[in-house]
Amino acid sequence: MRSVPKARQGSRSSNASSLSRRTLLTGAGALAAGAMAGFGIRPLWANPISLSDGEVQVFSDGNLGLPMNFILPEQTEAEIAALMEPHGLSTTMLTPDCNVTLLRRGDRIALFDVGSGSNFQPTAGELLSGLEEAGVDPSDITDVIFTHAHPDHLWGVLDEFDDPVFSEARYLVPQAEWDYWMADDTLANMPEERKSFVVGAQSRFEAISDQVEMINPGQEVFPGVEALDTSGHTPGHTSYMIHDGSESLLVLGDAISNAVISFERPEWHSGSDQDREKGAQTRKSLLDRLANDQSRIIGYHLPNPGIGRAERDGTAYRFVAES
Template identity: 70%
Template sequence: MTGPQGKDLTRRKFLAGGLAATGMGLFGLPRRAAAETTLSLGEHEITVFSDGHLTLPMNFVLPEQSDAEIAALLEPHGLATDALRPDCNITLLRTGDRLVLFDVGSGANFQPTAGELPARLEEAGIAPSDITDVVLTHGHPDHLWGILDDFDDPLYPEASIWVPQAEWDYWLADDTLANMPEERKSFVVGAQGRFEAIADQVSMIRPGQEVLPGVEAVDTSGHTPGHMSYVLHGGGDSVMVVGDAITNAIISFEKPDWPSGSDQDRDKGIATRKALLDRLANDHTRLIGFHFPHPGNGRVDRAGGAYRFVAG
């Protein structure tokens, strides 16, 4: 199956600022507004909102695999082989008097099919000023750029914003822009501008820290130098918000050792992904994947020498 953008999708076009909206879903059907999904975790309540979806050229997603290898993996699942069109899932935690967002989506300036979170929150009766905490996994556009409004002011003015220390240090380092490949320089400029705009609201996170009551930070670097995932604990159970440490419900599980073009350190990304899948399978911990099919929640099962995502 070939998606509507065809073979003209290129890694450079995507990284330069996104692609035109297709209005189509994963299987070529018109997309419908994604419903909210709520999970219980002891006294905590987790709601997963959609920020829309992205279009990622396959030569960006899997730059080192042959067309034949990609087709052999994806076609049995009915997936296109020219591009992926992953959902973007934003986790909201209600706990006590706190409303906590994990990542904030793309905002209006990345891809036209994303940036829907503010509208979804409004539909749920949640104003930006109601958000007490924003906890970031990393500084890529689809996770960070929605932190500002259309006037480049902080969208969540009352929130404490929690950022992994290593992620903050990396994006704001003097040499990051110069050392970044040309096609990703917009990522650096975007991260720097947004971090500077929210600096007065920011507190730093280190691995192993209890960021908020029942929220544990887990080092899952590799996708970016400071990427962090978060285990939410409650009622004797737990759910991990994995961010982009595990990016795809098929590829990452069935071929965890395939390099991902979205990982800044591909070798470390592979090691982190395999260790995380092993941990989740052993502990039977539920997870929420940012780019899994909405709402992105489920479990990890072993499948031969690899893994399988079990939704729900």
């Protein structure tokens, strides 16, 4: 019998390093300011979902604060208002939750992404608190499986001494994602406001390189878990289908990232996608597939705990959350 998850105020103080904080403040001032708007209350962990041979449990890493003009740079204010206002949502700021999936199967425990750690936004970086409350020691994690290398998914891999947090784990990284972030010209080609993403990804990948195994789409990366190419958000973005007999559950990562925008306007270009057109193509084909096969999904940024299904709604879709 598990205790009821404890709600926590998402306003923990930040001990962000001055370098990362300064990079954010100068390079993306609006992003940093947005972080302050994102105080919310959510449980640090959700009740587990039973599989035939294991269980899935979602942990919260807190939330981000993102200005709408960063997320939807190509839409007019009127278009954004027409979409968001009927849902009672802000037209100027998004405060997406960050949902980290844990999978227990046999004697292994996998985490899909590891949250932001303490150096990105002050409202994020809650994962280790939730694991501790649920009685999971970081050294219990046998596999860390990455969807992509953005700060809110990767930066939590190192502790305050820059040592890997999950000391006993193997780290599974999509080969295309590793190749992109580690390439010589990636930093030079990145827009100024996101250069810190490159520096951050490279330093973390280097720190865990002894424990990294490269993976590719189509591969079974963990018992019953299949890697799926969902590139567009980043060049090597990968989602993971957890098979459970005839059922399946897809860990989306950021391939579908907002419960309203991504479902109702999947064709709109997202400013958070590095290849906006490819991101939209991936989103549309994934939604079509999910609406057909009715797989359960876990979205990293869908409303905590981010579990539900995609349903068709006219020519678009809607997210049906599982309570």
